[in-house]
Amino acid sequence: MPVLTATVSDGWKMIDSRVIRFFRKHHVLTIATAVENEPWCANCFYIYLEVENVLVFTTGIDTRHGKEFAKNPLVAGSVVLETMITGKIRGIQFQGIVSEPEGDLLPRAKNRYLKRFPVAALMDTRLWVVKLTHIKMTDNRFGFGRKLLWP
Numbered sequence: 001m002p003v004l005t006a007t008v009s010d011g012w013k014m015i016d017s018r019v020i021r022f023f024r025k026h027h028v029l030t031i032a033t034a035v036e037n038e039p040w041c042a043n044c045f046y047i048y049l050e051v052e053n054v055l056v057f058t059t060g061i062d063t064r065h066g067k068e069f070a071k072n073p074l075v076a077g078s079v080v081l082e083t084m085i086t087g088k089i090r091g092i093q094f095q096g097i098v099s100e101p102e103g104d105l106l107p108r109a110k111n112r113y114l115k116r117f118p119v120a121a122l123m124d125t126r127l128w129v130v131k132l133t134h135i136k137m138t139d140n141r142f143g144f145g146r147k148l149l150w151p
Contacts, residue, residue: 047109
């Protein structure tokens with residue numbers, strides 16, 4: 001299985017522009033938690049902040065996954081393009097650390113999220129961010145089984 005790694009710049013690995021475009025083009029992620037050997041997943045609308053390399057989403061603290069973030073902030077997830085055509089399969093699997101945005105990140109995340117999903121302003125929701133620690137992108141348009149990895 002061919003693997004492409006992100007380019008290295010100034011001691012850190014830059015996110016491949018194809019990954020950035022994919023995150024920006026889509027709007028639903030699946031996020032998975034695990035507490036006491038019990039896995040769980042949920043789907044949420046999200047935005048991607050490139051500079052911070054975070055996914056921003058909302059969910060209530062009373063949801064199962066919202067409660068589990070406090071017990072174990074390590075999460076995994078995916079963003080996929082649904083297709084029946086093998087040659088067009090594309091998607092991202094990720095790992096990260098979930099938290100509530102703080103400091104300068106909070107207004108930036110809130111403004112960008114509400115710009116994309118204005119109806120969220122009418123709901124009592126809580127913002128969360130996933131600081132991405134690992135990304136694997138599959139894009140069969142590059143060739144079957146071809147992957148982009150970060151870092």
